[in-house]
Amino acid sequence: MESSPSPASPEKHQRRPRYRGTHPRKFHEKYKEHDPLKHPDLVQKVLESGKTPAGTHRPIMVNEILEILDPQPGQTAVDATLGYGGHTSQILPRLLPGGRLLAIDTDPVELPKTEARLRSLIDLPPEALLVCHSNFAALPRLLAAQGITGADLILADLGCSSMQFDDPARGFSYKLAGPLDLRMNPNKGKPASEWLGSLTAEKLVDILRDNADEPQADLLAPAIVNAHARQPIATTTQLSRVIMDALHRNSSDDEKVDTVRRVFQALRIEINAEYGVLDLFLRYLPDCLNEGGRVAILTFHSGEDRRVKHAFQNGLREGRYTAIAEEVQRPTRDEIHANPRASSAKLRWARK
Ligand SMILES: C[S@@+](CC[C@H](N)C(=O)[O-])C[C@H]1O[C@@H](n2cnc3c(N)ncnc32)[C@H](O)[C@@H]1O
Numbered sequence: 001m002e003s004s005p006s007p008a009s010p011e012k013h014q015r016r017p018r019y020r021g022t023h024p025r026k027f028h029e030k031y032k033e034h035d036p037l038k039h040p041d042l043v044q045k046v047l048e049s050g051k052t053p054a055g056t057h058r059p060i061m062v063n064e065i066l067e068i069l070d071p072q073p074g075q076t077a078v079d080a081t082l083g084y085g086g087h088t089s090q091i092l093p094r095l096l097p098g099g100r101l102l103a104i105d106t107d108p109v110e111l112p113k114t115e116a117r118l119r120s121l122i123d124l125p126p127e128a129l130l131v132c133h134s135n136f137a138a139l140p141r142l143l144a145a146q147g148i149t150g151a152d153l154i155l156a157d158l159g160c161s162s163m164q165f166d167d168p169a170r171g172f173s174y175k176l177a178g179p180l181d182l183r184m185n186p187n188k189g190k191p192a193s194e195w196l197g198s199l200t201a202e203k204l205v206d207i208l209r210d211n212a213d214e215p216q217a218d219l220l221a222p223a224i225v226n227a228h229a230r231q232p233i234a235t236t237t238q239l240s241r242v243i244m245d246a247l248h249r250n251s252s253d254d255e256k257v258d259t260v261r262r263v264f265q266a267l268r269i270e271i272n273a274e275y276g277v278l279d280l281f282l283r284y285l286p287d288c289l290n291e292g293g294r295v296a297i298l299t300f301h302s303g304e305d306r307r308v309k310h311a312f313q314n315g316l317r318e319g320r321y322t323a324i325a326e327e328v329q330r331p332t333r334d335e336i337h338a339n340p341r342a343s344s345a346k347l348r349w350a351r352k
């Protein structure tokens with residue numbers, strides 16, 4: 001029987017599989033990008049080309065967020081969507097000495113990698129970073145479990161990370177062939193490929209309209225449900241094909257790609273119950289903040305931004321917040337040029 005490797009019997013070195021040509025194309029072949037600390041020159045080159053290195057995420061509107069949250073030594077912070085830790089790596093050092101940051105993420109695949117990277121990057125007392133694998137909808141319970149009565153600053157950077165989008169094995173992207181999964185927490189619920197089997201066309205019409213304002217929902221929903229009944233849609237590529245085939249022949253290629261993107265977005269929002277958990281988080285937020293505490297939320301589509309805007313406006317009217325952003329903030333042109341993934345970002349804040 002094979003035994004698992006131990007320090008005394010190190011794992012046998014395995015050669016990296018060779019890729020064709022001079023440049024790696026597939027996600028798993030980009031082994032240097034996956035190890036940014038060991039290959040900083042290559043990572044810098046990828047960043048300068050406006051791309052996101054494989055297995056990483058570029059934090060968005062960092063300066064604007066630091067200005068709003070204004071982290072100070074000794075304060076308590078929450079990063080409700082830790083991701084790659086891009087924002088946390090800027091906030092956490094400013095809380096020291098004496099401060100702490102509760103970092104939450106629902107993704108069990110990336111969370112341990114991010115925690116290890118942050119602890120190796122920043123010189124921290126262990127208790128300054130509290131990492132929690134959870135949905136942010138449980139924020140009051142997570143704070144109570146750590147004995148935290150209120151936070152001075154809270155950040156939520158909604159949606160998926162680039163690590164999730166870019167890894168074909170996670171099944172998030174219509175651009176990459178992989179299993180149709182779409183779950184941020186693959187330990188919970190069913191992958192989209194199985195879940196599709198439980199949908200009626202009527203329900204799918206509502207999902208496409210509510211989650212992505214899809215104008216062709218009436219056409220696409222029966223096409224997807226019927227195709228799945230004939231032969232289960234198991235991969236991202238199969239779903240893209242079904243959508244493309246259902247669209248009118250006169251649709252341009254750009255229109256078709258836009259439609260595929262919206263359908264994937266709508267299904268992802270539903271699979272992860274994104275609106276339901278965001279509504280809960282927004283409802284609990286004021287009670288989770290200390291007096292004078294601030295929250296900043298980055299959104300990436302109108303369904304999210306609408307919820308944040310209304311929750312902050314209602315909170316101000318009801319006296320649960322003392323001030324809120326009058327206008328939404330957008331990334332600068334330079335940031336969008338350097339990181340096109342920032343283009344749809346909107347930032348709002350509120351103060352208790
Ligand atoms: C845009 S990324 C955050 C990136 C991060 N700010 C950075 O700079 O690296 C969003 C992250 O939030 C997580 N997430 C999304 N919805 C969540 C929820 N309801 N509860 C906890 N984590 C969530 C995702 O798994 C993903 O890792």
